Amino acid sequence: MANITNIYSGTLADIEKLDGPLSQRVYTALRDAILDMKIAPGEVLRKATICEQFGVSRSPVAEALTRLSGEGLVDVIPQSATRVTRFSLEEIREECFLRDAVEVAAVKRVATTRTDAQLLQLSRNIRLQSLLVEDKDFHGFFEADEAFHAMLLEFTGFRSVAAIAGQLSLQLRRARVLILPEEGRPAETVIEHTAVLDAIRASDEDGAARAMRHHLGQLIVRIEPLEKQYPDFFR
Amino acid sequence: MANITNIYSGTLADIEKLDGPLSQRVYTALRDAILDMKIAPGEVLRKATICEQFGVSRSPVAEALTRLSGEGLVDVIPQSATRVTRFSLEEIREECFLRDAVEVAAVKRVATTRTDAQLLQLSRNIRLQSLLVEDKDFHGFFEADEAFHAMLLEFTGFRSVAAIAGQLSLQLRRARVLILPEEGRPAETVIEHTAVLDAIRASDEDGAARAMRHHLGQLIVRIEPLEKQYPDFFR
DNA sequence: ATATGTCAACTAACATGTTAGCTGTGAACG
DNA sequence: CGTTCACAGCTAACATGTTAGTTGACATAT
Numbered sequence: 001m002a003n004i005t006n007i008y009s010g011t012l013a014d015i016e017k018l019d020g021p022l023s024q025r026v027y028t029a030l031r032d033a034i035l036d037m038k039i040a041p042g043e044v045l046r047k048a049t050i051c052e053q054f055g056v057s058r059s060p061v062a063e064a065l066t067r068l069s070g071e072g073l074v075d076v077i078p079q080s081a082t083r084v085t086r087f088s089l090e091e092i093r094e095e096c097f098l099r100d101a102v103e104v105a106a107v108k109r110v111a112t113t114r115t116d117a118q119l120l121q122l123s124r125n126i127r128l129q130s131l132l133v134e135d136k137d138f139h140g141f142f143e144a145d146e147a148f149h150a151m152l153l154e155f156t157g158f159r160s161v162a163a164i165a166g167q168l169s170l171q172l173r174r175a176r177v178l179i180l181p182e183e184g185r186p187a188e189t190v191i192e193h194t195a196v197l198d199a200i201r202a203s204d205e206d207g208a209a210r211a212m213r214h215h216l217g218q219l220i221v222r223i224e225p226l227e228k229q230y231p232d233f234f235r
Numbered sequence: 236m237a238n239i240t241n242i243y244s245g246t247l248a249d250i251e252k253l254d255g256p257l258s259q260r261v262y263t264a265l266r267d268a269i270l271d272m273k274i275a276p277g278e279v280l281r282k283a284t285i286c287e288q289f290g291v292s293r294s295p296v297a298e299a300l301t302r303l304s305g306e307g308l309v310d311v312i313p314q315s316a317t318r319v320t321r322f323s324l325e326e327i328r329e330e331c332f333l334r335d336a337v338e339v340a341a342v343k344r345v346a347t348t349r350t351d352a353q354l355l356q357l358s359r360n361i362r363l364q365s366l367l368v369e370d371k372d373f374h375g376f377f378e379a380d381e382a383f384h385a386m387l388l389e390f391t392g393f394r395s396v397a398a399i400a401g402q403l404s405l406q407l408r409r410a411r412v413l414i415l416p417e418e419g420r421p422a423e424t425v426i427e428h429t430a431v432l433d434a435i436r437a438s439d440e441d442g443a444a445r446a447m448r449h450h451l452g453q454l455i456v457r458i459e460p461l462e463k464q465y466p467d468f469f470r
Numbered sequence: 471a472t473a474t475g476t477c478a479a480c481t482a483a484c485a486t487g488t489t490a491g492c493t494g495t496g497a498a499c500g
Numbered sequence: 501c502g503t504t505c506a507c508a509g510c511t512a513a514c515a516t517g518t519t520a521g522t523t524g525a526c527a528t529a530t
Contacts, residue, residue, distance in 0.1 A: 094393040105336035
């Protein structure tokens, strides 16, 4: 590793705008920055620097970093440094496997239990996706995409399964930011989402599973080339 | 809430025996105690008390509790108290859903990729289970049971999928301690495990999936009556 | 020139002092 | 007798002082 480790100097969200305990605000601000790739993988996070930037003491920062470490978003090197975790293709493949397992199971269930109201909500979301793609609003599209998957998980009837499932593909979520601007991919995504919805509408359990599996399978194909494109982000 | 909150006074593991940072040791000791139901659900954990018991200051204890909170093993009531999370059937059903999704996917994969060495390891484990059931060594059986499932997850070829998957069914693991001594259940469990292994040995993907689904389905059936048996442990 | 040992500087980890928010008790009041 | 409101006591949350481990630079020896 020849190059000097760069030190974070970007813009963090203003924690004044959030509420709740300080540690929670610091956690949220850092988490969002990491997930949105505002802080690059491998970048060093210094407690003292973060304290200054937020104007808080070390305790809430320490707690925030502990939580981020638990989620695998930062690597703590004991007594030495804390840095934003680099991607690992091995780890991302694992997350893809888990995500596939969970979301395919979810979509199979939803295909048999879905209500008209849920179908409407899903189709509305997909129409929104189309509009956002036309407008080339990639950030908005990303959010609508996430909402589509979250809806499917919620419609399993398990209230918080979306939250838990979201936690186990955090690296994936982060990597997706990198492939977002890829030419034509958003439009393809909408088509794949539509295929999933059509199968659910037809109560076609296996068709929905196939459509979702195909859709999720596209992700790892797009992510793998990133290792060569952004070697610094991988380990 | 009429009854007085009981205060923990049981035996915790000696953190001297562990190594690594203090916070890590405290975390491990508390986690093990909670998972083994040595500390009852709903019981209050006082920082000051824990500090005395381990002979450490509040910092490592705070960090340990933060991590446990992130895993959902303790509930922190802001500015008030921290208590061991009570069970929620809703939440346990969610964990069953997720566990089923992941382990069924794993077993399907393993059925097509398994090596002779892996088959041997699995069958050895099942024979061990039989012996432990005969000896009525329930604790030993519990560990062998966990090892069986962990092996299947590892044999997917995803090195740490077992660790991640284990994290999302922590409440389940804890509840299983309660149903462990149920008459005849361990013997049934061995039979179900054997069915899974037989299907894997036959490279019968769907059969393995069915066997695993049936096996995991037994769990929620056993857990549901616990709400009446141990009302204090549920919320 | 290279390998190695020493040391200074920096960092997280830990200890402890201080603040603020919740909770239950009891007094004042309707 | 019931309701509300103030206050005391307790807790987690936060701030800050202290310790100890790691790292990398530099000098020294081979």
